[in-house]
Amino acid sequence: MQDLGIRVLFDGENGVRLLLGLVVTLKLSIITIIASCLLGTLMGLLMTLRNPIIHIVTRVYLEFIRIMPQLVLLFVTYFGLTRAVGINLSGFTAAVIVFILWGTAEMGDLVRSAFISIPKDQYESGTALGFSKLQLYRFIILPQALRQIIPPAMNLATRMIMTTSLVVLIGVVEMLKTGQQIIEANRYTAPSAALWIYGTIFFLYFFSCWPLTILAQHLEKKWEK
Amino acid sequence: MSLKKIHLLFLAAIIMTAAVFVSGCASSPDTSQQQSSTSPTAFRSLDDIKKSGEITIGVFSDKAPFGYIDQNGEYQGYDIYYGNRLAKDLGVKVKYVSVEPANRVEYLKTGKVDVILANFTVTPERAEQVDFALPYMKVALGVVSPDGALITSPDQLKGKTLIVAKGTTAETYFSKNYPDIKLLKFDQYTETYNALLDGRGDAFSTDNTEVLAWALKNKGFTVGITSLGNIDTIAPAVQKGNKELLNFINDDIKKLASENFFHKDYEETLKPVYGDAVNPEDLVVEGGAVNNK
Numbered sequence: 001m002q003d004l005g006i007r008v009l010f011d012g013e014n015g016v017r018l019l020l021g022l023v024v025t026l027k028l029s030i031i032t033i034i035a036s037c038l039l040g041t042l043m044g045l046l047m048t049l050r051n052p053i054i055h056i057v058t059r060v061y062l063e064f065i066r067i068m069p070q071l072v073l074l075f076v077t078y079f080g081l082t083r084a085v086g087i088n089l090s091g092f093t094a095a096v097i098v099f100i101l102w103g104t105a106e107m108g109d110l111v112r113s114a115f116i117s118i119p120k121d122q123y124e125s126g127t128a129l130g131f132s133k134l135q136l137y138r139f140i141i142l143p144q145a146l147r148q149i150i151p152p153a154m155n156l157a158t159r160m161i162m163t164t165s166l167v168v169l170i171g172v173v174e175m176l177k178t179g180q181q182i183i184e185a186n187r188y189t190a191p192s193a194a195l196w197i198y199g200t201i202f203f204l205y206f207f208s209c210w211p212l213t214i215l216a217q218h219l220e221k222k223w224e225k
Numbered sequence: 226m227s228l229k230k231i232h233l234l235f236l237a238a239i240i241m242t243a244a245v246f247v248s249g250c251a252s253s254p255d256t257s258q259q260q261s262s263t264s265p266t267a268f269r270s271l272d273d274i275k276k277s278g279e280i281t282i283g284v285f286s287d288k289a290p291f292g293y294i295d296q297n298g299e300y301q302g303y304d305i306y307y308g309n310r311l312a313k314d315l316g317v318k319v320k321y322v323s324v325e326p327a328n329r330v331e332y333l334k335t336g337k338v339d340v341i342l343a344n345f346t347v348t349p350e351r352a353e354q355v356d357f358a359l360p361y362m363k364v365a366l367g368v369v370s371p372d373g374a375l376i377t378s379p380d381q382l383k384g385k386t387l388i389v390a391k392g393t394t395a396e397t398y399f400s401k402n403y404p405d406i407k408l409l410k411f412d413q414y415t416e417t418y419n420a421l422l423d424g425r426g427d428a429f430s431t432d433n434t435e436v437l438a439w440a441l442k443n444k445g446f447t448v449g450i451t452s453l454g455n456i457d458t459i460a461p462a463v464q465k466g467n468k469e470l471l472n473f474i475n476d477d478i479k480k481l482a483s484e485n486f487f488h489k490d491y492e493e494t495l496k497p498v499y500g501d502a503v504n505p506e507d508l509v510v511e512g513g514a515v516n517n518k
Contacts, residue, residue: 012296075331082335171337173286173323181294181323184287185301188438188498 005192009200014182018197021178022204028095028174029161029208036103036160037153043104044111058108065105071166073098078170091171095164103160110152114145147223154216158209175201268336268464271315271473279318282308283338286323290498291344304342306490307361307461311340314477330354333464340474341462348457356465358474359513360458361487366395367433368450369421369440376428377449382406388417388426395430398454421446437503452507458515475513482512 009015047058065073078094081087089097118141126136168177179197186193274280284304285292292302300308300321312319324332324343332338333355346364347357368387370376376385379402386407389396399406409426411417418439421429429436433451440446463470481487491505 008296013298014296017294017298075328079328079331079335079337082337088337168323169325169328171322171324171328171332177286177323181287182296184289185293185295187289188442191442 005186005190005194005196008182008186008190008193009196011186017178018175018182018200018204021173021175022208024092024172024174025161025164025176026208028092028099028164028167028172029157031096032099032103033157033160035100036107036156039100039104040107041111043108044115047108047112048115062105062109065102070098070102070163071169073102074166074170091167094170095167095172099160099164103156106156107153110149110156111145114148115141117148118144143223147220150216150219150223154212157212161208162205175204268467268470269339270467271469274339274470275315275317277317279320280312280315280340281320281322281338282311283322283324283329283332283341283343284308285325285343286321288344290494292342301494303362303490303494304344306494307487308340308342310481310486311342311461311474311477315473329462333462336464339463339470344459345462346457347460351462354465355462356467356471358461358463358471359478360460360510360515361478361513362459362508363456363510363515364432364434364459364508365452365456366398366430366450366454367436367448368428368430368453369436369446369448370428371421371424372445372447374427375447375449379403379406379450379453382428385427386425388420388429390414390417390431393431394454394457395432399430402454433507437499441498441500441502448502451504456515458510478513482514485511487511 009018043058046054049055068076074095077098078089078091081089081094122140122144123136126140131139164174165176167174173181179201183194183197269277284300284302286294286300288302290302292300292304295301305321308319308321322332322338324338324341326343329341329343329345330351333341341355344362345351345357347360351357368376368379368382376382382403383405384407386409387399388409388411389399391410391412396408396410399408409420411420414431414435417429417431420426422443428449430450430453433448433453436448437451440448461474463474487509488505488511491509495503495508496505
């Protein structure tokens, strides 16, 4: 019995293909996480403004994205846009758009809640001490808010990385799908390959998310002072 | 109080908009849209494909031995073998797109692929959404049982226990046509095979391609009945209304019968898996003609 499933990993270009899948996963994650952080902060700040129109618009946007499963958003963006208005996006572009929309909405809400959770007297004492509006945010509010955002933001980022496995449904072949392709191609010759391939994928995902955790811990410590 | 109410109303409104939006996208586009060539979802005509020099075909990338990717990253399998030939007969290059069971129809409807060759079983519901060409393969039910007490006809099963998976055609077929066979039902395939190995049932029935492949890997078990029940066919599909391309594929399949193309396809792609245990006539459809036994 050639039952050593690990051999499948080194057979032909299987290993390289798995790594190429990881590149797709990481490319999508990194682009969308960075964009979501920037746009999300902007949106969070907008949400703290007491403008009723902005309030309604951001609220509708946030609830819409929250209610819709990511899978539905992907389908609507990739197939729905083509069908409704004839826009033919590539699968990857559609995925980037959906993930940024999702990340921005969730990040925005995190930023908003962090800002409003800072007690009013912090703003008031800052103003009383003669800080300008900019100084007030730069030295008093932002450092406190950032520290609060980090843990939930990291959760969001890792969740986004994991969710990239859905993009296969709009034709983007990423790491998990590549793994399944390799497993299925060897279904009859090496049935135990599944364990090895999924094991490898586990580690690849782990090492993709781990740096984020370390970064979060580092920042939390740094800003604790 | 009233503020809460407003909030609730607001939420309900959002949910409904979302629902309308989604259902609007999911419902089939009106026929007028399909006929006009300026429609966003228009298919590519035969000429368009030839001019572009490339045909896009949606296939499975993880369903060995029908459509999969080998260790060198190349598409392989029974469906692909025909895809390559179709492109060759059209005189164009072929580009494969990996599709899933859940999005095959969408890919065709939005014109993101020209043809689907993803082990697409012909059903009346699907025929309303896409146009099927002539079949090139067929599946029926198979019954696998231990060599010691081999079941070769459904009548032998009377009073015995047959294992089936819930929601499969096997379940419906046997409960309808053979009510006196006791059925032992499971949710998952792995459970059914384990039950058969444990001797909790006398035989197990599902798609013949599945049981045939399984019996080869499990010594002591043989598929006594290789083709039973309604025969489902598997055919290429194109977007609804793409007559030229459909006719081309139909003619191509008919023409290929003269060289016994799909038998060759079977020899190349399926035989290495099924070996001699399977009669090619149980699976292969040549020239689009299904001859019911």
